[in-house]
Amino acid sequence: MSEGAGGKFQQKDYTPEVDELLPQATALSQAGKLQEALDKLFALEKQSRNGSDLRSTTRLVKAIMELEYNARDLAQLNTSINILSKKHGQLKGAIQDMVELAMSWLDEIKQRDGIEKWLELVETLRTVTEGKLFLETPRARVTLSLARHHEALHRNPKSGSPPPRDSLITASDLLSDLQVETYSSMERVEKTEFILEQMRLLLEVARLKDAEGKNAGKGEKGALNDGEPEWVKLRVQSRKVNEQFLKESANEAIKLQFYDMMVQYGLRHHAYLDVAKYYYKVWETPSIKGDVNGKGKTALEHIVYYVALSPHDNEQSDMMHRLFANPALEKLEVQYNLIKSFTTDELMRWPGIVDVFGPFLRKTDVFTNDKHWEDLHARVIEHNVRVIAKYYTRITLARLTTLLDLTPQQAEETLCRLVVAGTVWARVDRPAGIVNFRNKRGAEDVMNDWSSDMQKLLGLVEKTWMSVNAAQAAQARIKA
Template identity: 60%
Template sequence: MAEVKKQEKDFSPEVDTLIPEATELGKAGKLSEALEKLFALEKQTRNASDLSSTTRLAKTILDLCYEARDYTQLNATIHLLSKKHWPTQRRNTGIRRAGRRVAPGDSTTVRAIKYGWNWRKPCEQLQRARSSWKRLVRASPSCYRSTMKHLRSNRQRHPRVARNRCRPRVTCLSDLQVETYSSMERREKTEFILEQIRLLIALARLKDAEVTKTKGKEGKIGLGDGEPEWVKARVGGRKINETFLKEKENEDLKLKFYELMIQLALHRSAYLDVAKHYEKVWDTPSIKEDEGKNRAALEHIVYYVVLAPHDNEQSDMLHHLFVNPALEKLELHYNLVKSFVTRELMRWPGIEALYGPFLRVTPVFSVAKQWEDLHTRVIEHNIRVVAYYYTRITLSRLTTLLDLTPQQTEETLARLVVSKTIWARIDRPAGIVNFKSKRTTEDVMNDWSSDMQRLLGLAEKTWMGMNAALAAQSRVKA
């Protein structure tokens, strides 16, 4: 930052004379003339390092633009002042406060966007003001605090209005890289990033809902898919240091962070990630102390780990969960995990009759898609069990064991083969499924070589044992 020079001259008398004159010109509709006079004196005060006079002039300039409702001029003025006063921005608190008139989320700005600017493209007109305001308030965390406080209060008092005004706020706030601001405390940065993620998720859902609503209607164009906002939210989640969240005083931030991450993972149907996030929540001391929350978190871990597609990581987490003593207290959930761990067939009608009445009333399996995903995981488990015990099986018998139609059986088999979970080939004319791959000559030779090495090793070990025994007998005879 540039060094602040010593004040060379005091322009207070000239400023006291010019401000009332410029104010009268602004009220008379002569904004350009008033700004011209103010900028001329502002340049002199700035070059003379008269900070108080420069701040008064800058505030007057912004106030005149705002009162005239000339938002284009207001944006240009803030952009210009942010460049001129960047070397002394830490001391220009007055300019920062004046610049907050166009702060993202300010209610006055939202009204200005709605009635003064083109409502269809508010974010484009806010862009320059937002970036300039960011430079002016970079050293003032209180601006961020007040902005977030305003957003929360509006959301609580007027949820419908806050939802309608979500789009320009998210556009303005999501691009602020607060993690680079050294003037903010670490907790404040984390709170602000979490608020950014929350707003992005809200906007993404709003866009997705509008696309679904307008889909198939001719002549209506929705906002577009909310996938860009989902991606931005995931990027924002990577900015959070999870080690910092492990500190006891940051437990509230930790719970809020993993709540948002669970929403992001559920959007992608990444059930294993959801289970991991719930496991982090379950390990939180405050959750451990609350019996109800502790039980709920453990139940969600079970639900989502069995919903996750089978792979090495999912299998490892499932087996570790099965041997956890805390799970034994939940008999029904323990038996459900045991069914997936044991290499035995699970007939879907029996699973549905045994666990259906309980699981279907839970928030997780009340969703039809997730109940269908559970059915799919049961079928995949059964196919892995059949592939483990059988080398060949008729397609009709496999269809009976899986309680599926022949077409559904082939589709499920094909999906598991493509994912390399199992090896299988279907002989359709013969109606036979082969789970054992044909061995190549190289495989046979490798096995034979391995067997020969074991045989030679055993012979050598036997020979050494016999020599040792003969040596011992010779010593006894001697």
């Protein structure tokens, strides 16, 4: 005896009975006696199922479905799928083959019998596969088809269909319910594609709700009808994607799709350094990097722009200096000079930046956005404050205002913001109108510095004395 599904041993081989019955059932169906044929098939299916004959049970359930499908009795087909899948002791292999056979008919049913019949079969398959681990992959695929149907209704609404907004949200909710990252039966590529599809629909819904919030005057983060919950879900989904897997050459298209969505997420939250990193990942892709005058150039330009837009910290500074040292950047004159300005400890006067870089940058897709242009101005001011703090111990507020090309109030607000962020240390004496960039040191600190300076001085004196002695000895030998 062979072992059947679920660890049951086959008790009897019903192959001869099945071979004899199938032609009879087909003949009865063609003669218009479909129900009589089904009754005979159901009776033998019960025997083979109880006998754990997987092969015979599978042949019988598929025969039942095929007779109903060929007779175009789709209502009976849906009923049979439900009944057969719930039969006591039904074999998993038989259920899997039933679901796969029904799924193979979906496209034909949609074209031949209409969308309503297609939806009925889809819902039947989703009901049958719900909660069954061995059917998790077919359920995901059927749900994906249903989600795409609702998304199509969003783009092309039909009479009697839900509002376009509801259709898009339904599509997103359907896919978001699938925890495909836990599916062991699904291939890694397909699993990643599902996650990207979930992310794409979340992105669409987030944009839709953001637009609604903006139109309603509630575009601020946290508004009741904005898309922040979807943006959060998008971030969560993105963490399920293995970025090492994306580095494989066969997954390049998936990689570019993933980072495109991550760029949009980063821009929505003004996370410029993250956006620069995402563009760097794109630029590292062989096909992109090799296109030096096309996509590769565009990606490198965007890395420069978003690094420059990022607030200063150790990570941003490190990335900017590594980018400046990259030979590929030297081919981009404007971008190279922009990064050079930020990596050089010299003042960047904003009027000069506007004159030199403005005509070019304001035509790019990044800096046509007024918010990005304002943020670039803020980064230039912050750079100038750091340079001033490096070269000045004390400076008058009036002089600081002049160097920063700001009003006194703007200069003080910028300085305070950088102090709070820990970028520079400063104290403002308002009555005297003086900014101190050096903290008062205690007696111990002064003595430590004095001791260090004296050691350096004595070291120089000793080195000089040794050099003089060596010169005198050399002269003595010459005279001798």
